[in-house]
Amino acid sequence: xxxxxxxxxxxxxxxxxxxxxxxxxxxxxxNLNPQATAAWYGTxxxxxxxxxxxxAQDGSATTxxxxxxxxxxxxxxxxxxxxxxxxxxxxxxxSIVSSGLDELAKDLPxxxxxxxxxxxxLAKTVIQEATR
Amino acid sequence: MNEALIQLAIQETPAVIAGIKSLFAxxxxxxxxxxxxxxxxAFNAAFASSLAKDENxxxxxxxxxxxxx
Numbered sequence: 248x249x250x251x252x253x254x255x256x257x258x259x260x261x262x263x264x265x266x267x268x269x270x271x272x273x274x275x276x277x278n279l280n281p282q283a284t285a286a287w288y289g290t291x292x293x294x295x296x297x298x299x300x301x302x303a304q305d306g307s308a309t310t311x312x313x314x315x316x317x318x319x320x321x322x323x324x325x326x327x328x329x330x331x332x333x334x335x336x337x338x339x340x341x342s343i344v345s346s347g348l349d350e351l352a353k354d355l356p357x358x359x360x361x362x363x364x365x366x367x368x369l370a371k372t373v374i375q376e377a378t379r
Numbered sequence: 380m381n382e383a384l385i386q387l388a389i390q391e392t393p394a395v396i397a398g399i400k401s402l403f404a405x406x407x408x409x410x411x412x413x414x415x416x417x418x419x420x421a422f423n424a425a426f427a428s429s430l431a432k433d434e435n436x437x438x439x440x441x442x443x444x445x446x447x448x
Contacts (some may be wrong), residue, residue, distance in 0.1 A: 279413075
């Protein structure tokens with residue numbers, strides 16, 4: 248039963264991530280100055296990291312939980328650190344946040360890393376977009 | 380199992396609807412562009428609300444203390 252819930256969660260995640268990737272590919276408004284451009288990309292990344300955090304927290308709140316509290320805490324702590332970095336270093340956060348995301352993925356149990364994989368991949372894509 | 384899936388579907392529905400809306404929204408060249416100030420304000424607001432959610436959740440889910448012998 249747990250496996251089926253996990254598979255359904257992964258499928259839902261993949262569908263949501265695919266749709267939101269399209270949203271993440273929106274073009275930046277052409278009239279922005281460098282500071283606002285950095286803020287625009289920062290907002291996109293924060294929203295996508297929010298998605299990763301929300302699915303981890305929501306998954307830990309289901310009955311039975313499909314994500315452990317330990318994993319949800321790890322994701323939330325990473326998220327908190329990442330958005331603080333994005334906010335405090337708006338022009339140089341990309342490599343720190345990206346490598347932190349890699350470390351987070353390595354640190355998660357395999358099954359949960361797979362469940363959260365689409366969200367992690369989506370966040371990586373949006374971070375790469377902000378790095379260009 | 381059904382309860383968990385329904386609960387998850389309810390929680391994820393707003394994100395899915397927002398994504399679908401954006402998929403079918405067409406770019407209008409005459410649509411007013413956001414100003415620098417608006418974009419920076421949106422960034423600060425997104426940061427503040429997101430951080431508040433982290434802090435609230437972490438306060439409700441403290442790190443488990445290992446049992447003492």
